[in-house]
Structure formats: C-alpha cells, structure tokens
Amino acid sequence: MSTSDVQLTAGMRNNLLLLQKTNKQVESIQNRLATGNKVNSALDGPTNFFAAKGLSVRAGDLSKLKESMGQSISTIQAGDKGITAIESLVEQAKGLTTTAYGNLGTDAASIATRKSLAEQFNRIKDQIDKIARDSGYQGKNLLVGNGLTLDSTAESRAKVNSINGLSNSRVTNVVSADTYSIRVSGTGAxxxxxxxxxxxxxxxxxxxxxxxxxxxxxxxxxxxxxxxxxxxxxxxxxxxxxxxxxxxxxxxxxNTQSATAANVTAGKSGVAQVSKITIGGAIEKGDTFTATVNGQAFTYTAVDEDVTSAVPAERRAAIAEKLRDIVDNAVGGGTGATGRFSIADLDEDNDGTIEGFTITSSETTGTGVSFAVGATTTNAAExxxxxxxxxxxxxxxxxxxxxxxxxxxxxxxxxxxxxxVDLTVSATNLNGVTIERSGNNARGAGKLSDGENSLAFDSGTVRFEVDSSVLKQAASANLSNNLITVQRTDANTENDLTVQFNENNTSTISVASQNIQTDGQGLRLDYAQNGFLDRSDIDKAVASLDFATSRLRSTSQALSTNLNVIQTRETFTSEFSNVLTEGSNKLIQADQNEEGANLLLLQTRQQLGTISLSLANQAQQAILRLF
Structure with a gap:
C-alpha cells in the first residue's frame, strides 16, 4: 500500500458505502420518474422488457393494418359512390324509354322524337362507362370488371363490309362468343x-x-x-x-284552253258568210273542244298524240286539224258530207301554223246565205x-x-x-336463330332503313350501316359473309381488393371487383337499337335497363357487406391495439406515486448517511484535542 493512501476507519467506510448505494438508488428512481418506465432496457428486467416489446411491436403492426383498412374502406366507398351515380343515370334512361312509348306514332314528328330520345339514351350509356372508369381509388377500381372481353374479329368485319351496301359492321353488348351469317336477299321490287x-x-x-x-x-x-x-x-x-x-x-x-267562234264575212244576198273557229291556250290530254254549225255540234277530245309536243302552238294545231276534219266530213266537202259548207285551214299570222279553220257557206241566196256558228271547250274530266x-x-x-x-x-x-322494297338483310347465329330487317315490313315492325340497323341476339347485337343506293347489287348476287365474335382478353383479378386483418396475414378478406360498365360482361346495357323506330327496340332497351338495375343492386349489396366487415375489423383492430399497448405499459411503466415516495425515502437516507459520516469523522477529530 502506498504511503500516500488515506486509511478510512471501518465506520466511515461503512457509512460511505451506504451513502453510495443510496445515491445509485436515487439515480435509478429519478430515471424512472423521468422516463415513466420502470423497465427501460433489458438490464432493467429482461423478462418484462422483451414481453412488453413483443406486445408493443404487435400493436404497432396492427396500427399499420388499421391504416390499410381505412384506405380499403375509401376504395369501397369510391365504388359505392360510382354505383349511386350510375343508378341515377339508369333512372334517367328509363324516363327516356317512357317518353318513347308515348310517341309511338308512325308520323314524321313521332319518328323524329324517338330518334332524338335514342340519341340521348346513347349519351347516357357513354356517361355510365365514364363514371365507372372514374370510380377508382389509389390504383384500384372495383367497378371496371374482371378484365374478360369479347369482340368481333377484324377479318370477319372486313368480309361483311365487303358486301355491297353494308359498312361499319360490328357486334355490341357481346355476352358470349358466336358466329353470325349475314345475308342480303330480295328482288328489289x-x-x-x-x-x-x-x-x-x-x-x-x-x-x-x-x-x-x-x-x-x-x-x-x-x-x-x-x-x-x-x-x-x-x-x-x-x-x-x-x-x-x-x-x-x-x-x-x-282552264286556259279556248275555242272561239267569230264571223269573218257576214252573209247577205250575193255574199257567202265566212266564219272561223279558233283554238287557243294550253291544251292537255282529255280537253274537249266543240264546234256548232246551225245547232249541229261536232266534238273532239284531245288524246296522247295531240299533246306529245311541248310547243303549245303545235298542240293547238293538232286539235284544230282534228276538229276541222270532223266538221268537214259532216257538213263540208269531205266524204259523206252535205256539201253545204267549205272548210279551210286558218293561218292568220301566215307563219304556217294552223290556228283553227274557216267555215264558208256554199249558198249566196235565200235563207242559206247565213248560218249560226259557235265553239266551246271544257277541261279534261280526268x-x-x-x-x-x-x-x-x-x-x-x-x-x-x-x-x-x-x-x-x-x-x-x-x-x-x-x-x-323487297330487300332483306338477315343474320343467323350458331343456334340457328335468324333475325332480319326487311324493306317490305311496315314501319315500326323491323323495317330496313338507311343508316344503322341492329339485330339483337342473346349473345350480342349485330350492327351495320345500310346504303340503299347500292344494296340491290348484293341482293342480286345473293352475297353473304360471317361476322365472328371471340374472346379477346382473359379474366383477371388485378382490380380485386385484398384486406389484411392481422399481423401474420392469416386473416384476410377479398373484395372481388365487379364489371359495372355497359358491355356484355357487365350491365349488358346496349346502345339504342334502330333509333327506337320499332316498339320492340324500346322493349329491348327497357329489358336491358331492368337487368342493369338488378346488377347494380346486387353489386351495391356485395360492396356494402364487405364494407361492414372491414369497418368492424377496423374498429376491432383499433381497440385490440389499445389492449396490447396497455398490456405492454403495465409491464414496463413505473408507478409515479410509488417512485416518488421511494425517492423521498432515499433522499432522507442520503441525509442520514451524510450525518452518520460526519459523526464518524468527528470521532477522528477528537484525537487532535489530545495534543
């Protein structure tokens, strides 16, 4: 031992050790009070520390799942909002069909009204598809279906379009694959x-x-x-x-044709009377001209050969000649005539065009020197x-x-x-069902018309544009071709929503996406057929709206059920996470009141220790008094 080391008495050393121990205890309690935890590390209590950590980690995992559930709820709610909007549009479309039923006349105004309603119906259909596609949330859209699509092949459409008078052939609202034989027939009568x-x-x-x-x-x-x-x-x-x-x-x-009679030379002794019959105006077939001489009537009615010329003067000349011959043959110099009068052509203008004829008495003395003459005309009777x-x-x-x-x-x-018109366009599917539109049908009963024509089958609606100007060419050649529909894409689950309920992914729910678009795999809501020309076209629209309504309701119910389940699990997860957190806290958190009392006690011990150490030191100082 070094000579510089200080030697403490046993009493002082014991008091010092007790004081150091008390200080450590004070520091530990102060740390507990500062952190609120009685276990802050594995050194403080490995059993409680690791048990509490497991509970808190699980609670944290469940909190994250709760956030995911909240996003899933928003995804379903987005789909539900889309369905609600689509249901409103479907109701509007039903109103259009009701109005169309109220305008079923075959007059032009009713047909135009139904055509306008059909166009509005088509616009609503397009908006339904747009709403369905806009109802996605964070990359998931529960309304755009399972991905399965069917359509007609480009090759078959080209073949049908090659038929004279047909174009833009296609199949809409395809429910299942099929083949349609398109044929044009008829005489064109x-x-x-x-x-x-x-x-x-x-x-x-x-x-x-x-x-x-x-x-x-x-x-x-x-x-x-x-x-x-x-x-x-x-x-x-x-x-x-x-x-x-x-x-x-x-x-x-x-009433512009005319026949007039007038005296050219009055009859008197030694002078023969000369009268004239003049034909004028516009002459038509069936017009009747009558000349009377001394009360005897001579009549001629215009026939086809008299009115072949478009020149009015030539028509008048033809009538004048025919009436002249009749009079001449009766009272003039013609065969069988009495010979009392001489008949001659009248050409007052000296232009070579006959305007009528003259009647000259053959007698110059006595009562025959003068005679009565007249002329009348009437319109054709028909x-x-x-x-x-x-x-x-x-x-x-x-x-x-x-x-x-x-x-x-x-x-x-x-x-x-x-x-x-005796022309028919027909389609026959693989089941042998034939539907046609004919130019011989009555309006409102499947009548073939220019523009788009529709033929509705259970498997889809065949559509094509008709050009009546050249359609007879196809009928004369008895042309036909097949329009074929096939599956274009496979079904998939890319829009299905899977929601995890626990931390080890053993509890989940899958929300299947639904096709709420208007195609044949979804609502089966087709475009208006044939401009609502026929009642049957409106009936088909109503049937498709009824199917769409039923599909929307079932989809809405399915989404609501899934939404309720997820909301229930979200509430459970939130409450259960709190339970885990509370349990973790029980294992590691300190009792503030207890720790405060402990600290007060230790502080008292510190004071007593200090006093005891001071007393032991005073015992050493008493030795100094001996000197």
Whole structure:
C-alpha cells in the first residue's frame, strides 16, 4: 500500500458505502420518474422488457393494418359512390324509354322524337362507362370488371363490309362468343302501303294510285313518297310528287284552253258568210273542244298524240286539224258530207301554223246565205299521270276533275306514302336463330332503313350501316359473309381488393371487383337499337335497363357487406391495439406515486448517511484535542 493512501476507519467506510448505494438508488428512481418506465432496457428486467416489446411491436403492426383498412374502406366507398351515380343515370334512361312509348306514332314528328330520345339514351350509356372508369381509388377500381372481353374479329368485319351496301359492321353488348351469317336477299321490287294509298286518294282527289318499279342498283333508296296538292276549284291545279328530295311537278285543269267562234264575212244576198273557229291556250290530254254549225255540234277530245309536243302552238294545231276534219266530213266537202259548207285551214299570222279553220257557206241566196256558228271547250274530266324517279320508283295515278272540284281547297295538303322494297338483310347465329330487317315490313315492325340497323341476339347485337343506293347489287348476287365474335382478353383479378386483418396475414378478406360498365360482361346495357323506330327496340332497351338495375343492386349489396366487415375489423383492430399497448405499459411503466415516495425515502437516507459520516469523522477529530 502506498504511503500516500488515506486509511478510512471501518465506520466511515461503512457509512460511505451506504451513502453510495443510496445515491445509485436515487439515480435509478429519478430515471424512472423521468422516463415513466420502470423497465427501460433489458438490464432493467429482461423478462418484462422483451414481453412488453413483443406486445408493443404487435400493436404497432396492427396500427399499420388499421391504416390499410381505412384506405380499403375509401376504395369501397369510391365504388359505392360510382354505383349511386350510375343508378341515377339508369333512372334517367328509363324516363327516356317512357317518353318513347308515348310517341309511338308512325308520323314524321313521332319518328323524329324517338330518334332524338335514342340519341340521348346513347349519351347516357357513354356517361355510365365514364363514371365507372372514374370510380377508382389509389390504383384500384372495383367497378371496371374482371378484365374478360369479347369482340368481333377484324377479318370477319372486313368480309361483311365487303358486301355491297353494308359498312361499319360490328357486334355490341357481346355476352358470349358466336358466329353470325349475314345475308342480303330480295328482288328489289317496289310497292307501297295500301292504307297510305287509300288515304292519299281520298284526301287529294286522285284515283288508281300505284307505286311500282324495281329498285335501282346504283341510285336506290327507301324513302317515303309525298304527294302535295295545291290550287283551287276552277283554277290551275299543281301537284308535287317527291321522293328523297327529288321532286316532280304536274299542272292540270288550268282552264286556259279556248275555242272561239267569230264571223269573218257576214252573209247577205250575193255574199257567202265566212266564219272561223279558233283554238287557243294550253291544251292537255282529255280537253274537249266543240264546234256548232246551225245547232249541229261536232266534238273532239284531245288524246296522247295531240299533246306529245311541248310547243303549245303545235298542240293547238293538232286539235284544230282534228276538229276541222270532223266538221268537214259532216257538213263540208269531205266524204259523206252535205256539201253545204267549205272548210279551210286558218293561218292568220301566215307563219304556217294552223290556228283553227274557216267555215264558208256554199249558198249566196235565200235563207242559206247565213248560218249560226259557235265553239266551246271544257277541261279534261280526268288526267292520267306517270312519274319516274332515279331510284327506280314509278308513281302513277289519275286526277279526277270532279272529285277535285267537290273537295275544293280541302284537297290541298300533303300525303305521305310508305314505300316498301323487297330487300332483306338477315343474320343467323350458331343456334340457328335468324333475325332480319326487311324493306317490305311496315314501319315500326323491323323495317330496313338507311343508316344503322341492329339485330339483337342473346349473345350480342349485330350492327351495320345500310346504303340503299347500292344494296340491290348484293341482293342480286345473293352475297353473304360471317361476322365472328371471340374472346379477346382473359379474366383477371388485378382490380380485386385484398384486406389484411392481422399481423401474420392469416386473416384476410377479398373484395372481388365487379364489371359495372355497359358491355356484355357487365350491365349488358346496349346502345339504342334502330333509333327506337320499332316498339320492340324500346322493349329491348327497357329489358336491358331492368337487368342493369338488378346488377347494380346486387353489386351495391356485395360492396356494402364487405364494407361492414372491414369497418368492424377496423374498429376491432383499433381497440385490440389499445389492449396490447396497455398490456405492454403495465409491464414496463413505473408507478409515479410509488417512485416518488421511494425517492423521498432515499433522499432522507442520503441525509442520514451524510450525518452518520460526519459523526464518524468527528470521532477522528477528537484525537487532535489530545495534543
């Protein structure tokens, strides 16, 4: 031992050791009070430390899962909001079909209204798809389906489009793969709706109305025919026949034809009377001209050969010659004539065009020196009309003058006649089901028309654009081709939502994504067919809306059930995490009151230790008093 070492007495050393021990205890309690934990490391208590750490780690893992559950709840809520919006659009679409049912007439206004409603229906359908695609949340969209898609092949569409008069062929609302044989048939013979013809005859004052012909292979159309009457009784009438913007105008019963009688030279003793009959105005077939000589009437009615020329003067000359011959053969120098008069052509203008004829008495004395002459004319009793259009349509009818005079202005107006064409486009699927649209069908009953036509099967809706101007070419060649639908993509689970409920991933729930788009794998809500032309087209739209409503409700119920489960587990996880945290705290946290009391006690011990050490030191100092 070094001579510099200080030697403490046993009493002082014991007091010092006790004081050091008390200080350590004070530091330990102060640390507990500062941290709030009685176990701050494995050295403080390995059993409690590691048990508490396990509980706190598990509580932390569950807290993270709770956050994931919250995001999953938001994903489901996003889908639910999308379904709610889509249900609102479906209700709007149902309102459109109700309005369409209320406008089922075959008049132009009702057809236009239904077409407009069909266009609005299609816009709503497009918006449903957009809402479904916009309902995703953080990369998951529960409304865009399982990924399975079916569509027609490009090759088969090209083959169908190669048929004359067909284009833009496709299959929409594909529910299952199928093959459709598309065929064009028919003769192209043209006819008309008999009821429309009868109504037009009664309303317009015409008879024997007929629509016939054969559809042109280069300029055909399915357009209706309109017949418009204008004018008034006793005046010129005008009739306009129109098809697809191509019009023909016919004028008749104009009352402008004339037949006049006048004396050129008065008869007197020694002078023979000379009179003339003059034909004037516009002449039509059926116009009647009468010349009277001494009360004897001579009548001629214009026929086709008299009105072949478009030059009015030539028509008048033809009538003058025919009436002249009749008079000449009766009272002039013609065969079998009495010879009392001489008949000669009248050319007052000396231009070579006959305007009428003269009648000269053969007697210059006595009572025969003069005679009575007169001339009258009447309109044709009827007029036969034949009109041809570039489409191949021929419209023929007879205008009845008496019927028109009886109707007066009531005959004015327009009659529409539905045109029928013997052309049919049909599709037959693999099950042997055939659906067709024909130009011979009545309007509102599957009538073929220009533009888009739709044929609805259980497996999908066949659509194509029709061009009536050249469709007959395909019918004449009896052309057909197959339109084939196949599966394009496989089903997948990329939008399915899996939610983990515990830290070791042994408890989960999977929320399957649903296809709430309008395709055949989803809501099966197709575009409006044929512009709602037929009641059956509206019926199909209503049926698809009913299916969509049912699908939306079942999907909403499934999402709601999953949402309730996840929300329940989220609440459980939150509460259970609190239990774990509380248990962990029980193992390591210090009792502040107890530790405070301990600290007070140790501080007292420190003071007592200090005093004891001081007393022991005083015992050493007493030795100094001996010196």
């Amino acid at each position: 043209i006819s008309a709706d008999l009821e429309d013809i009868a109504k037009a005859e009664d309303a317009r004052g015409i008879t024997s109305l007929k629509v016939s012909g054969t559809l042109s292979s280069t300029a055909g159309n399915f357009s209706d025919i309109s017949i418009q009457m204008r004018g008034n009784a006793g005046r010129e009438r005008t009739l306009v026949v129109t098809e697809n913007g191509e019009s023909r105008t016919v004028k008749f019963f104009d 007029k036969a009309v034949s009109i041809s259009f570039s489409s191949g349509t021929v419209v023929t009818f007879t205008v009845d003058r008496k019927a028109l005079e009886d109707l007066g202005t009531a005959a004015n107006g327009t009659s529409t006649i539905e045109k029928n």
